Amino acid sequence: MASTVTPEQVSVGVLVTAVPRDALSAAAVACGVVDRRAGGKLPVHVTAYLTMAMCLFPDDDYTEVATKVTGSLDRFGCWDAAWSPPTAGGITQARKRLGRRVLAEVFEGVAQPVAAAGSRGSWLRGRRLLAIDGFDVDLPDTPENATEFGYAGSKDTRSAFPKARVVTLSECGTHAFLAAEVAPWNTAEKTLANRLYQRLCPDELLTADRLFYSFTVAVQLG
Template structure:
């Protein structure tokens, strides 16, 4: 942990998961998904297997029974089961996970895994304000979008559902699932995600995430995520956008602003010829594309967006003595005021995008383990396991954000790996569980 940061033992025990995923939220998710068990059928209740599945993500090296043995004492102290009962077998846990199905954990994530960095102050002038440094730019909460892959057990079911990377002699050793997520930059907390087969591209999964953006958020994205459709969908939410432009994107200069940035216009690629020229000419004359007859399609949707372009050079980025030109697109076209931001603020905000790569590394390298294959051999359980990892990572991010806020420190000053080790040490107990009657 960072020097001077105090975290109470009860905060880092398995009670962290119970606090992050309350029993009532579990019961509500189970009810919504229609998988509540009959209490007299002798099976593991849904809330018990939910907490056990989360605990499996804390101990990826251990088998089902070993994990259950480790954590039952802690969960008994938190009122999640009765310590007088016996530890369930691996088979019983597997069958209970199958009954729970793939829908409960994404439902739980939606209920429990929101932003954790508090709120922006009314006069926040720059990046690195609020209860977690790097979480806000003025009135906007900073988010980043990125993707990662996870190796799965090489079962025929996983291969059919998720597929491999490459083909033939270049085929990956294991089937792979693809995850694209939105993360809060300052705290690394994932706040929305999509999970699918490897063949489903990052842009496709991102397209499903954009409608969840809110007007008080600013989404940063690397150039690999840019598309007209993606920008159009994300901008329609009212959220602010700050994306790196792909190299070949045409960005005509509409007007140069006082800070050296300039206004441009993004026009739908299918709009060509005279109509495209009319839109560009009108925008150069000061018109809003949405006010133009040529600026809407037959459904009344915009075919052009005015944007601000911020260009700056990063010296010696690749270590060969040359610089790299960074070109950013933003919906923030004003330099000042409640809806404005300076060029240096936007450049600093875009730099925060790299914090999501830290979040990905925390989940894949520290929580799951480097190079580790997930444990689930069936697709429904794979999805369940991935969402469980996302929830556990969020719980740890929430804990470190609150600890850092209490000490007025950057969350990065608290080691994720050390916090995880402390949680694992504190999560063990020696109670037994019964496979039935845990009301």
Template sequence: MGGLAGGPDLVSLGVLVAAVPRFKVDEAAAVCGVAEARRGGKLPPHVTAYLTMALCLFAQESAEEVAQKVTGSLSAFGVWDAAWTPPTSSGITQARMRLGREVLRETFYRVAEPVAAPSTRGAWLSGRRLVAIDGFDFDVPDTAENAAEFGYAGNDRSRSAFPKVRVVAVSECGSQAFIDAEVGPWAASEKAMAAPLLAALSSDWLLLADRGFYSFAAYTAAAGTGAALCWRAPTQLGLPVVKVLPDGTYLSVLIDPSIRGQHRERLRAEAASGAKPDPAAAHVVRIVEYEVPDRDGSELICLITNVHDPADVSAADLAGCYQQRWESEAANGQLKTSLRGSGRVLRSRSPDLVLQEVWAYLLVQYAISALICQAATSADIDPDRSSFVKAQSRS
């Protein structure tokens, strides 16, 4: 981005256009059946898409102010015709309604991919790319349509002030960029929304996940991709010691909770003998336990991993890398606080536009995080040391 000339708005849009190229937006619009031609003064899909992302980049300004701010910059990148008149707020809303809820979702899936290079600090463990899964939510305007589609937190006696949309996302720990996501209503559980994300892991990734995402079905789906897993165990999960390893960790067996009685005992015996169980019924796992000091003494952390060999990844390295799961929390904070603004409700008053806006936020967070990661890698520093807020103001 260093070669971009002009004011900060030009550079801002340059980052978006570089990370979210127009041909990807055009492909997404075509797949979603959204017309491309500008007729009768209507904004074409690619312009509407970038204006929607710009509304997230400049979240504290009105839609019309954002349009006035960025149309000149869009022209410099071949996205806007200088002969066109900047749209009004109502014109932007109408264009966003024509764009619909799916185009930016499809664009995200075409664009978002890992950005950490082999030399990026904090991005790898034993040749595996560190990723994490986590969930968060947005407050959306309290309209009847939004309430019907997304719902409120709490209950009728004590419910949230605004309807909420839930997001579950996979982020790359090194760059903190979101690389996969699902968006849905508040009533959808994080576990249910995580299911398609876990089934889409890459075999060269190491997934970090909190105990709230654990279930036997979720672990089975994630392990079936070939990815390495480092998952915090729920406190109630029974983990029998099958074999103690030289480094003090031990092998155990996860068994489908629907299996009972003698069949369950047989699976434990098979695991103890070194046999590999049917993954539909059980998994042999390695358990790493350690304590973390807190105000009340210490907390026992129990990690489940399918990396069995201590020579491959040590217990200390697994415990250390699990702390990288907090990078997903940092990514959430970047989106909800640095971009949107703390406590700010989304702009959109209808479900289609809410979903469109959420996917736009995910794209903008991805673009800025990719810029930070590339710059930090070039400077041989951990991207964690770079400020998202400063990058946002300069990007």
């Protein structure tokens, strides 16, 4: 009888394929993050996968996400079936140990163009088409996030959650992110965009709306 594949397994399978364990290990080493003890059921790579999976299943609590993810990670050789699913408290402590730099390092390691030569909408006269755009992300309403990122609006119009400002370089056609800058909400999108222009390659053609386009930027890009 054919085995049943659940949506959770497909989601985590795509995640593990896009972000291989070796990339997580390399990022952890680069950031100086090591497992607290050998044989622990929340090593760095598992904690990183759990953290990313929380974005795949935003409506589930820690324990529900852990149950879905660890079962799927076992099929990909990233989890020991003898371990029991971690508790919410254990995940919280493990995420604190992981810190914020590891996943940023992972992103830098895996974010890359994915369009093939014949990919529709990704090329113009031999140049890879990119787009630049900005958006806001709601963050957990904690004192730490409020201090670092701030809220949108003020007083009666203040947002319910702290917000991060994100500006990305994306590949047209595939919508794959190639680079990103994240900052507090009150940081202007143009400020973050200026940091991304330095990462463009000669064979890439950047499209942008009038918010980003200016004579100053044209001079900067040469």
